Structures are given as structure tokens and as C-alpha cells.
Amino acid sequence: MTRRTTLLHALSDFLLALFEVLAWWAVLAVLWLVLISVVDALELVLGAAVALVGAVAARAARRAVGAR
Amino acid sequence: MNGWTVTATVALAGGGAAAVWGVATGPLRRRVVAQNLSTTLACPALLLLAQGYRRPSYVDVALVLALLGPIGTLVFARLLAEDLHEDPPIGLTLTWVAVAFSAAVVAAVCAATGPGRAMVKLLVTGALMISGSLVASRALARGMPKGGDRHE
Numbered sequence: 320m321t322r323r324t325t326l327l328h329a330l331s332d333f334l335l336a337l338f339e340v341l342a343w344w345a346v347l348a349v350l351w352l353v354l355i356s357v358v359d360a361l362e363l364v365l366g367a368a369v370a371l372v373g374a375v376a377a378r379a380a381r382r383a384v385g386a387r
Numbered sequence: 388m389n390g391w392t393v394t395a396t397v398a399l400a401g402g403g404a405a406a407v408w409g410v411a412t413g414p415l416r417r418r419v420v421a422q423n424l425s426t427t428l429a430c431p432a433l434l435l436l437a438q439g440y441r442r443p444s445y446v447d448v449a450l451v452l453a454l455l456g457p458i459g460t461l462v463f464a465r466l467l468a469e470d471l472h473e474d475p476p477i478g479l480t481l482t483w484v485a486v487a488f489s490a491a492v493v494a495a496v497c498a499a500t501g502p503g504r505a506m507v508k509l510l511v512t513g514a515l516m517i518s519g520s521l522v523a524s525r526a527l528a529r530g531m532p533k534g535g536d537r538h539e
Contacts, residue, residue, distance in 0.1 A: 353507045356444060 336378065343374035391439030395432045398488070402428040416476040419463055419527050426456030427485040427520040431492035434512070438496045443505055450512045457519030464526040472530055482524045486517050 344367075351366035352358065406428060409421025430449050437445035464471065493513030500506050 350511070353504055353511060354447075354450075358504075 339378050339381075340371075340374045343377040344370050347373045347377070389439055391435045394492075395435035395439060398428055398432045398435070402432075402485075414474065415467065415470055416474050419460070419467065419471065420476045420479070420481065420524065422463060423457075423460040423520065423523050423527060424481060424485050426452060426460065426523075427482070427489060427516070430456065430512075430516045431489045434492055434496050434509070438499055443500075446505075446508060446512060450508075450515070453512055453516040453519055457523040460523035461526055464523070464530075468530060471527060475530070476524075476528050479524055479528060482520065486520055489513065489516050489520070 347370035348366055351362075351370055355362050355366070403425065406421050406425035410418050410425070412418075430453050433449035433452065434446060437443060437449065490513065493509060493516075497506050497509050497513075500509060
């Protein structure tokens, strides 16, 4: 029972983290799309990749500030 | 020469001169506000120049300044926190005037650009510019939050 609760907690933590990273990613990807001059395939791939890096960093920064 | 570049020149010459005067003379509380205002003024001037020369990519310069300018002011607010706490800036009328000028410039440039991604970029730049200026002037007037990580 305890183990199951721990597992559920871990799962919900993971889902929350995933949701937060996805939300950051969406915002940053849209920002990238707005700020580039020409929209083509390369820019889309690059923007999606860079936005993912930024999203992970944004979550880390948010947690670092929130933990203060 | 056109209306855009003339307005930018007036803003840069008049406002820039006033800002330099404010930074170079008077008490600290006036100097920090003038330093913050110089950024608040340079950003819309850059937007005007980008429109005046029809080079939308020059908007990037304003975007970068809109990000870095308030951060520079926050550094001053932090480093001078004790002096500013004893003698805080009073009356932020000029800040509001500069913010109103920024908003008017963004609106005018948006109207000239027309709907599209370029307009969204201008709006993002304007939002960063105005919110950054307000956050920075608020930090100057009311002090930095006192966290446990201050090394004094």
C-alpha cells in the first residue's frame, strides 16, 4: 500500500513536470516562430529543439527561485 | 528623412541629452532614474529608426535592449540598495511619460506594419520594454526584495 502510494506520487510528480516542460516549450516555440524572419523547415526543427532546452532550463530556474 | 527618423532624432537628442544630464548631475536618486529612463527612451527610438529605414530586422536591437536595459538598472538597484533605501527616488512622473511615449511609438509602428508576425514581434518587444522599465523603476523606488541570500 505504502509502496503503491509512493509510486503514485512519483507518477504524478513526473506528469506535473512533463506538463510544465511542455507548457514552457509551447510558449518558447511560439516566441521563436514570432521572432524569426523566414519560416522554413530548418527553422522549425531548430526552434523546437532550442525551445525544449529553454523549457527544461525555465523549469529549473522556476524551481530554484521557488525553493528560496 | 521622414517622420519616423525625425521623431527618433528628436527623442534621442532631446531625451538623450536630458538623460545624460540627469545621470551626470544631482543626487543619486535622480541619477538612477535618469539611467533607467535612457533605456526606456532608446528602445522606442530604435523602433522608430527601424521603421524609418524600412529595415524590420533592426527591431532586434530594440528587443535586446529591452531585455538588457532593465537588467542593468536592477544591478544598480541591488548594488546601491542601501543608499537608495536612505534616499529613495520620489515622483516617477517622468517614467510614466517615457512609458506612454513607448506605448505610442509601438502603436504607431504596429499600425504602419499591419497585421502579421512582424506586428506580434513588435508587440512582444513593446511589452518587454514597458514591463521591464516599470519593474526596474519600481525596484529603484521601493528597494529590492530582502532575501536570505544577500551578502552584506
